[in-house]
Amino acid sequence: MINQLVKNIKKLDAPIVVGLDPMLSYVPEHIQKAAFDEYGETLEGAAEAIWQYNKGIIDSTYDLIPAVKPQIAMYEQFGVPGLAAFQKTCEYAKSKGLVIIGDIKRGDIGSTSKAYAVGHLGQVQIGDKKFSGFCEDFVTVNPYLGSDGVRPFMEVCKEEKKGIFVLVKTSNPSSGEFQDQEINGRPLYELVAEKVASWGEEVMGDDYSYVGAVVGATYPKMGEILRKVMPKSYILVPGYGAQGGQAKDLAPFFNEDGLGAIVNSSRGIICAYQQEKYSSFGAENYADASRQAVLDMKEDLKQAFVR
Numbered sequence: 551m552i553n554q555l556v557k558n559i560k561k562l563d564a565p566i567v568v569g570l571d572p573m574l575s576y577v578p579e580h581i582q583k584a585a586f587d588e589y590g591e592t593l594e595g596a597a598e599a600i601w602q603y604n605k606g607i608i609d610s611t612y613d614l615i616p617a618v619k620p621q622i623a624m625y626e627q628f629g630v631p632g633l634a635a636f637q638k639t640c641e642y643a644k645s646k647g648l649v650i651i652g653d654i655k656r657g658d659i660g661s662t663s664k665a666y667a668v669g670h671l672g673q674v675q676i677g678d679k680k681f682s683g684f685c686e687d688f689v690t691v692n693p694y695l696g697s698d699g700v701r702p703f704m705e706v707c708k709e710e711k712k713g714i715f716v717l718v719k720t721s722n723p724s725s726g727e728f729q730d731q732e733i734n735g736r737p738l739y740e741l742v743a744e745k746v747a748s749w750g751e752e753v754m755g756d757d758y759s760y761v762g763a764v765v766g767a768t769y770p771k772m773g774e775i776l777r778k779v780m781p782k783s784y785i786l787v788p789g790y791g792a793q794g795g796q797a798k799d800l801a802p803f804f805n806e807d808g809l810g811a812i813v814n815s816s817r818g819i820i821c822a823y824q825q826e827k828y829s830s831f832g833a834e835n836y837a838d839a840s841r842q843a844v845l846d847m848k849e850d851l852k853q854a855f856v857r
């Protein structure tokens with residue numbers, strides 16, 4: 551799947567992933583009304599509203615972007631119907647040729663990690679048949695439990711040719727509380743990055759590894775160092791836009807070949823119609839506003855390549 555991701559990025563000249571992080575408050579009134587008229591103001595109604603909202607965004611952007619990143623928390627808040635909307639969103643995006651990065655941030659003791667990996671990336675054996683629970687191509691993995699929490703994901707990736715992005719340096723303001731702590735004079739995030747690089751060597755695609763990393767756009771200096779520590783790992787870069795990360799700081803996240811990083815924007819794209827800049831689209835045309843926001847992001851990121 552890393553090969554497919556790189557191919558999509560090259561073809562579209564767009565190292566962009568749209569984060570499908572739907573909150574009910576982002577869903578335009580007319581979509582909420584239709585969903586609630588059909589299912590009532592229930593979990594089912596909310597799940598229908600976020601699914602219809604996502605579908606509109608996918609329809610209006612799929613020809614511009616290589617991938618989407620649904621954030622599972624946004625769906626889990628609506629319980630089982632929300633999870634069904636997550637799965638429907640993943641399947642629909644896949645049918646449009648998009649690579650699916652499930653932002654699930656899982657990681658546990660080995661046996662439990664294996665169940666997460668099988669559920670999200672692999673197939674579960676039931677009797678003499680195998681079933682896919684969810685259908686992501688990549689998932690985000692929390693490495694806090696160490697190698698035995700990560701390896702089960704790698705094993706499933708090997709079998710299914712899928713991939714993971716391991717949290718290395720996250721974009722949030724307090725990420726340094728633990729991640730920047732020094733061990734023998736080296737910050738923890740650098741030690742995690744070294745592990746990512748060595749895990750990655752075991753599961754290589756054509757040019758990049760099945761094992762990528764998450765490094766926040768809000769920490770560009772660290773991004774520069776981490777790029778060098780993990781030359782063969784794709785970096786998923788959240789934090790652009792709504793969290794303050796700027797295109798002008800992102801060049802160091804990329805390799806000399808112009809590849810190696812994919813920048814996420816969630817609220818910046820899916821809530822574009824609620825921003826002053828795109829307000830002329832109106833709520834009815836929220837999906838057109840999202841399309842324009844993707845086009846603007848693509849232009850903005852071109853600055854990243856002005857070295």
Ligand SMILES: O=c1ccn([C@@H]2O[C@H](COP(=O)(O)O)[C@@H](O)[C@H]2O)c(=O)[nH]1
Pocket residue numbers: 569571621653719720721722764765766788789790791792793814815816817818
């Ligand atoms: O370090 C991290 C890891 C993951 N995220 C996730 O990315 C999106 C960002 O959303 P925006 O609206 O573009 O800020 C969201 O799903 C986070 O959970 C991150 O922000 N930082």
